[in-house]
Amino acid sequence: MSALALSVLLSFVSAVAYAGGAIVQEQVAVSCPDGSYMPLRRAGWWAALALNGLGGLLHVVALACGPLSLVQPLGALTIVFALPMAALFVGRRAGAAAWRGAVMATVGLAGLLSLVGSADARSLDSAQRVAVALVTGGAVVALTCAGLAAHRHPAVRSVLLASASGTAFGMSSVFTKTVAVDWSDGIVLGDLPSLAVIGAFATAGVLLSQASYRGGGLAAPLATATVVNPVLAAAVGILMFGETFRHGGTGTVLALGCAAVAAGGLILLTTERLEQDPASAGAGPAPTGRDEEGLTRAGTVPEVPAQARPAHPDSAGAGLPESGPTPAAPADVRVPRGPAYDGTPYVPLCANIYAPLPVLNAHRSRVRS
Incomplete structure (x- = not known):
């Protein structure tokens, strides 16, 4: 097998591993009751980390065997693989x-990455590293805070956290490339701060990606992180590493068009998720006929059997029936509902003012006798 074919095969397997890790992460986020960012006691979370680590390792090996212009676009297939795998x-x-949305995001990202040219390997100086770390760290913190503030809109929250995760992973890749260039001539102890930055960004990316799947589904956060990660790395490469788009001005225009297609796919995924949220979050409890005061209209009270209604305490010998149908209350009469209510409709005195007179007459006759 040629090196080019091997790189293609490894890229496909890497995308499948990334997709599997995303599916497991989303399932852990759904089943985790406390919504923890780091559910250490869940075996599924560790399995997701293992799959993501396998995907990253295979991606690095594919880059070593094949050109960047081929391997990076194939990594965008993670979104396309994840949807049928989740269904299966x-x-x-x-x-x-x-x-x-997934196809648009994948095609746009693949086209954009294929148009980014390569440049001579170079590293960032100390001032550039500090500036990039601070700016990117501030962006990650801002996106995370915005996502946590949007807790009432799970789709928006998920996309914001996934953007923060993709930003953290993208900057981790940038610093990894910088350290790799520095170590081409031997290990440099001065790169220890860069290694710490890589670990911090990678850890933040893992935690934020786990949080992005809670309440956000699978497609939208996965597509967002998959697009933001390489786009940010490509932008830093163009701005600081001297990389350019192929084919001059035409390539730049095509790259902008591909970026617009990828952004449209992300917007479509987010909109599709937003249309699902109101159906579940906006639907209130089913109407029960109760108003704010805990009262139920008489028309909604079920008919109570006659034998279940207690007899009036003064009805004995007064000629009043102890059982029989109870006249229905007017439609505008409210019936109190409470723990001690026996089901008998309540009718105000003004509705039947002469009802107690036979009881009073019977009681007065017994007293006289």
């Missing part, structure tokens, strides 16, 4: 809008 293994089927 966990029964989560994606709608037509999710498929369109």
Whole structure:
């Protein structure tokens, strides 16, 4: 097998591993009751980390065997692989809008990455590293705070946290490339701060990606992180590493078009998720006929059997029936509902003012006798 074919095969397997890790992460986020960012006691979370680590390792090996212009676009297939895998293994089927958004994001990202040219290997100086770390760290913190503030809108919260995760992973890749360039001539102890930054960004990316799947589904956060990560790395490469787009001005225009297609796919995925949220979050409890005061209209009270109604305490010998149908209350009469209510409709005195007179007459006759 040639090196080019091996790199293609490893890229496909890497995308499948990334997709599997995302599916497991989403399932852990759904089943975790406390919504923890780091559910250390869940075996599924460790399995997701193992799958993501396998995907990253295979991606690095693929880059070593094949050109960057081929391997990076193939990594975008993670979104396309994740949807059928989720339907096959966990029964989560994606709608037509999710498929369109996923395909648009994948095609746009693949086209964008294929147009980014390579440059001579170079590293960042100390001032650039500090500036990039501070700016990117501030962006990650801002996106995380915005996502936590949008807790009432799970889709928006998920996309914001996934953007923060993709930003953290992208900057981790940038610093990894910088350290790799520095170590081409031997290990440099001065890169220890850069290694710490890599560990911090990688850890933040893992935790934020886990949080992005809670309440946000699978497609939208996965597509967002998959797009933001390489786009940010490519932007830093263009701005600081001297990389350019292929084919001059034409390539730049095509790259902008591909970026617009990828952004449209992300917007479509987010919109599709937003349309699902109001159906579940906006639907209140089913109407029960109760108003704010805990009262039920008489028309909604079920008919109580006659034998279940207690007899009036003064009805004995007064000629009043102890059983029989109870006249229905007027439609505008409210019936109090409470723990001690026996089901008998309540009618105000003004509705039948002469009802107690026979009882009073019977009581007065017994007293006289």
